[in-house]
Amino acid sequence: MDWVIEAHDLKKVYKMGEIEVEALRGVSFKVKRGDIVAIMGPSGSGKSTLMNTMGCLDRPSSGEYILDGEPVAALNDDQLASIRNRKVGFVFQSFNLLARLTAIGNVELPLRYAGITEGRRDRAMEALKAVGLEDRMTHRPFELSGGQQQRVAIARALVNNPAIIMADEPTGNLDSKVGREIMNLLLNLNREWGTTLIIVTHDSAIAEQTHHVIRLRDGLLENGNDISTSIP
Amino acid sequence: MTLAQAFLEALESLAGNKMRSGLTVLGIVIGVAAVIAMLAIGNGAEQSITGSITSIGTNLLFVFRGNMQEGGPGGPRTVAFERPLTLADADALADPLAAPSVLMVAPALQTSGTITFGGESTSTTIMGVVPEESEISNLILTEGEFINEEHVLGYASVVVLGPETADNLFGHHDGVVGDTVRIEGQPFRVIGVLESRGGSMFGSQDNQAFVPFSTAQARLTGRKAHNEVDIITVQAISAEAVPTASEEISQILRQRHRTPIGEDDFTIFTQEQFLSTFSTITGILTIFLGGIAGISLLVGGIGIMNIMLVSVTERTREIGLRKALGARRRDILIQFLTESSVLSLVGGIIGILFGWLISFLVGWIATASGTAFTPIVGIDAVMLATLFSAAVGLFFGIYPANRAAALEPVEALRYE
Numbered sequence: 001m002d003w004v005i006e007a008h009d010l011k012k013v014y015k016m017g018e019i020e021v022e023a024l025r026g027v028s029f030k031v032k033r034g035d036i037v038a039i040m041g042p043s044g045s046g047k048s049t050l051m052n053t054m055g056c057l058d059r060p061s062s063g064e065y066i067l068d069g070e071p072v073a074a075l076n077d078d079q080l081a082s083i084r085n086r087k088v089g090f091v092f093q094s095f096n097l098l099a100r101l102t103a104i105g106n107v108e109l110p111l112r113y114a115g116i117t118e119g120r121r122d123r124a125m126e127a128l129k130a131v132g133l134e135d136r137m138t139h140r141p142f143e144l145s146g147g148q149q150q151r152v153a154i155a156r157a158l159v160n161n162p163a164i165i166m167a168d169e170p171t172g173n174l175d176s177k178v179g180r181e182i183m184n185l186l187l188n189l190n191r192e193w194g195t196t197l198i199i200v201t202h203d204s205a206i207a208e209q210t211h212h213v214i215r216l217r218d219g220l221l222e223n224g225n226d227i228s229t230s231i232p
Numbered sequence: 233m234t235l236a237q238a239f240l241e242a243l244e245s246l247a248g249n250k251m252r253s254g255l256t257v258l259g260i261v262i263g264v265a266a267v268i269a270m271l272a273i274g275n276g277a278e279q280s281i282t283g284s285i286t287s288i289g290t291n292l293l294f295v296f297r298g299n300m301q302e303g304g305p306g307g308p309r310t311v312a313f314e315r316p317l318t319l320a321d322a323d324a325l326a327d328p329l330a331a332p333s334v335l336m337v338a339p340a341l342q343t344s345g346t347i348t349f350g351g352e353s354t355s356t357t358i359m360g361v362v363p364e365e366s367e368i369s370n371l372i373l374t375e376g377e378f379i380n381e382e383h384v385l386g387y388a389s390v391v392v393l394g395p396e397t398a399d400n401l402f403g404h405h406d407g408v409v410g411d412t413v414r415i416e417g418q419p420f421r422v423i424g425v426l427e428s429r430g431g432s433m434f435g436s437q438d439n440q441a442f443v444p445f446s447t448a449q450a451r452l453t454g455r456k457a458h459n460e461v462d463i464i465t466v467q468a469i470s471a472e473a474v475p476t477a478s479e480e481i482s483q484i485l486r487q488r489h490r491t492p493i494g495e496d497d498f499t500i501f502t503q504e505q506f507l508s509t510f511s512t513i514t515g516i517l518t519i520f521l522g523g524i525a526g527i528s529l530l531v532g533g534i535g536i537m538n539i540m541l542v543s544v545t546e547r548t549r550e551i552g553l554r555k556a557l558g559a560r561r562r563d564i565l566i567q568f569l570t571e572s573s574v575l576s577l578v579g580g581i582i583g584i585l586f587g588w589l590i591s592f593l594v595g596w597i598a599t600a601s602g603t604a605f606t607p608i609v610g611i612d613a614v615m616l617a618t619l620f621s622a623a624v625g626l627f628f629g630i631y632p633a634n635r636a637a638a639l640e641p642v643e644a645l646r647y648e
Contacts, residue, residue, distance in 0.1 A: 057556060057641045078560045085558020096553045096645075100248050112237065113558040156557070 003066075004163050004196045005031035005054065010063035012049050012219075023049040024060065025219035031212075033163075036190055036197040038207040041216030050216060051200050055090060055166040056083045068163035085113050089157025089195075091186075093169040095149040097141040103152045104128060104137040110160045127155040130193075131185060147178035154185065164196040165189075171206065183209065235570075242570040253575060256539045260579025260624065261586055263529030264617045268587025268609060270525045271616075273594060274518025276607035281510045284437065285503060287429055289369045291335075291471050292503050293478055295325075295464040295485070300499040314497040315489045319459040324484050325466060331484060333477035335469045338364040339461040341448045347391075347401060347441060349413045354400035357440045358415065360448020368467050371442075376409040376424030383423075383444040390447075391420040395428045396438035415441065418451055474502050526620075532579065533624035540572050540632035551636050552644025564637040572629025573622055580621030584614055 012024040023046045031037055041047045052058040053065060056072055059080070065073050068087050072080065089110075090096075097106045107124040116123075128134055131151040141149055150170065157165050167186065171179030183206060190197045199206060207213050215222035246253040297317045322339035325331055341360035346353055365371065366378040374395070383390055391413065398405035401413060405425050412419050420443065429437045443452070449459075468477035478500050485498050544551070551564055559567075591607035598605040 052642050055556070057645070078562075081555060081558050081560045084556060090556050092553075092645075096549065098550060098553070100244055109554070110557045113554070113560075113563060117234075160558075 001030075002033045003030045004033040004035075004068055005029075006064075006066040007054075008064040010050070010053060010060045010065060012046070012053065012058075013061045022219055024053070026063070027216075027219070027221055028063075029214060029221065031164075031196060031198070033196055034190070034194045035212060036187070036199065036210040038210040038213045039198065039200045039216065040202070040204075040207055040213055041222075045216040046219040047200060047216050049219075050214075051166060051168060051198075054164075054198060055088050056080050081113075085110055086160060087163040089160065089162040089165040091150070091153050091157050091165060091167040091170045093172040095141070095146075095153045095173070097149055097152055097156075099141050102138045102140055103133060103144065103155075106141070106152055107155045107159050110156060114160060124155070124159055127159040128152070130158060130189065131155045145178075146174050147181060150174065150182050151185065154182075154189070158189065158193065158195070161193075162195065164198055167197065167199045169201055170199065171201075171203070235566075238566050238570040239574065241567065242574045245571060246574060252539060256535055256575050257579040257582065259532030259535035260529070260576045260621055261532075261583040263525065263532040263624075264580045264583025264621050265587035265590060266525035266528050267522060267617050267620070268584055268613055269590040269594070269607070270521035271518060271613040272587070272591035272607035272609045274514060274521055275610060275613075276591070276595065276605055277517065278511055278514035279608060280605050281514060282507060284429070285506050285510065287370065288437070288503075289465075289467065290503075291468040291474055292368065293466040293468060293474065293481065294501045295466060295481060296499045296501070297462070297497070298499065299496050316460040317462075317464055317485075317498060319461060321485060321488055322461060322464050324488060325464065325481055327484075331477065331480040333468055333473040333480055334466055336364050336368055336467040338362050338368045338465045339445065340365060340463050340465065341445060341453055341460075342462040343448070343453050345416045345452060347397065347413050347415050349401040349411065352401050352403075354397060354439075356394070356397050356400075358448065358452060359440060359442050360445045360452065361442050362445050365442070365465070368465050372427040373424045374427050375406060376422070378424055379442060379444050384446050387446045387450055388444055389418065389420045389451075390423045390444065391415065392424040392426060392442040393422055394426050394438040394440040397441055398422075398425050400439070415443070416452060474504070478502060529620065529624060533576070533628040536572050536575055536625060537628035537632060539575075540568060540629055541635070543571070544568065544632045544636040547636075548639060548644050548647040551639050552641050552647065555639070555641035556645060561637045564639075565633050568633035568636050569626060569629045572633070573625040576621045576625025576628075577618075580618050583621065584617055587617070 007030070008028050010024050010027045011022070014021045014023055027050065039047055039050060049058070053060050056067065059075075060073055063073065064071060067083065070083060070087075072083055075083065098109070101109070104121070104124050107127050108120055111120045111123060125134065125137065128137055131154050133148060133151050133155065136144060136148060141152070144152065170186065171182050174182060186197060186199070187209060189195060199210060201207060213223070295317060298314060317339070319339055322337050325334055326337040328334070339362060343358050343360075344355060345358045346355045359365075361379060362384060363378065363380050371378060373392070376392070378392055379390065382388070393401070393405075393408070395405040398408055402408050402411070408422050408425060411422050413422060414420070426438070466477060466481060468474045481500055482496065486496065489497055491497050554564060588609050591609055595605060595607045
């Protein structure tokens with residue numbers, strides 16, 4: 001099997017002063033390349049912690065996490081940054097575009113940090129075309145609608161051709177019609193580019209469109225540790 | 233990210249908040265302008281003083297009455313049985329056998345007095361001189377002639393005016409030869425006017441009046457009895473002979489005044505001593521002024537640090553996002569350091585131009601008010617200011633940039 005994500009017994013402990021809080025208490029699962037996976041769970045369930053770990057923004061306290069064949073638990077900050085740059089695309093609820101930069105400038109950012117100068121503009125243009133914004137390339141975020149801004153963010157997540165895209169409530173700031181459009185765009189991209197999609201969501205309507213659902217409660221998986229095989 | 237990219241991005245980001253960037257830059261502008269202007273004025277002062285000391289003649293030694301060198305903090309030391317310098321002393325110094333290194337000797341009396349012409353009156357330094365004074369002190373006349381031997385022998389009531397003195401009395405300094413002025417109420421005929429020489433260490437050299445030694449002795453000072461003189465100017469035969477001449481003068485005067493060794497009742501200054509004394513003074517002045525200006529540059533630097541800290545806090549989310557997209561610690565560090573350096577470098581460049589303008593204005597005002605004085609903006613000062621301002625930007629940028637680079641991506645992204 002071609003696993004893009006392998007998590008073995010992930011634990012995360014936060015120290016809040018004297019008290020230790022266990023956000024993840026031993027989570028194991030695998031994700032197949034090209035799958036769409038939803039992460040659901042009430043607040044305080046460890047959802048954010050799991051997402052941060054999967055996106056390589058944070059390291060687990062113990063356990064092993066292998067992303068696209070690379071074990072990341074023991075990497076230092078700069079190595080993690082490099083992994084994020086090459087293997088992870090982020091889509092946030094609040095878009096997180098830089099207001100000073102144009103649409104294409106925002107999409108170029110990950111390429112800049114990858115040290116790519118040649119063909120940078122072309123690759124960014126290609127990504128914008130894939131999200132249907134080729135005619136808005138020189139617009140700044142404040143000149144774009146919410147849906148358009150999220151499309152720019154998706155183009156930015158795509159541009160480095162990552163192994164996974166982490167989408168954190170991607171439709172949370174959009175009305176339902178635009179939200180559906182964005183979901184359809186993500187699903188289409190998954191089909192066309194074959195990018196693995198991890199969606200953190202509260203919305204069960206969105207979860208229904210995915211292949212697998214990871215449900216978290218109190219730092220543990222609700223549906224056992226073998227979600228990758230539990231659903232055909 | 234290449235440096236050129238970082239630079240462009242820094243400019244973009246700073247342009248995004250023009251008012252704030254402008255005010256921050258202003259702090260550096262003022263600091264650098266102050267440094268440049270102060271150094272220029274200090275250098276100019278040194279040049280002008282050095283110039284005026286060399287313009288009074290070459291290879292000169294000045295002999296004064298009293299011991300000024302061994303004085304303690306209370307002023308010149310008083311020597312028991314101090315004798316004044318006399319005409320006879322001056323004659324002895326002119327003896328080529330006793331003082332072979334001495335070329336020429338010019339004793340002089342110095343007093344201050346009021347000169348009047350018509351309704352105008354001016355107070356000035358009045359020198360009672362011998363004809364040699366003209367040659368020793370490089371006095372050049374724009375019209376008329378200098379005091380000659382006959383004037384001295386005949387106690388002539390004649391005067392040679394400095395150009396500024398002439399201006400003060402007549403409103404101009406040409407065509408005044410032949411007119412009669414009154415010095416301390418006594419009539420003196422103007423026989424010559426000197427060429428302008430600019431400012432000097434003892435005020436303006438242009439505001440002086442020269443009368444024959446004998447006339448000054450008899451009519452303007454009350455020291456006829458002992459043939460006293462105030463200052464003896466001695467010219468050595470060459471620059472190398474100045475120390476020997478100084479030694480010869482000391483020997484002759486010690487013998488004549490019968491002073492024990494180490495208890496000289498006269499003081500010899502050479503031009504070099506004046507030069508080094510004044511360059512020490514102007515050096516201290518320059519450092520002092522530059523130091524004060526440096527403090528304002530420091531304050532400007534703190535302004536940069538302050539604004540960069542605010543900027544880091546404001547852009548916490550941006551930093552988080554950049555890190556999520558793959559920015560390493562170094563990338564963030566460079567981004568913020570570039571911004572602070574660009575701020576201070578731009579401030580430095582504007583400050584240099586501004587400082588230049590200030591020095592130019594100071595020179596212009598000084599010249600317009602009669603003191604020829606040119607501030608000198610040296611390349612070294614410009615380099616220093618550029619380097620220093622860039623260093624200020626880097627130094628005061630390090631702390632905020634480090635803070636930005638050390639942010640945890642998870643925390644930074646969550647920041648509202």
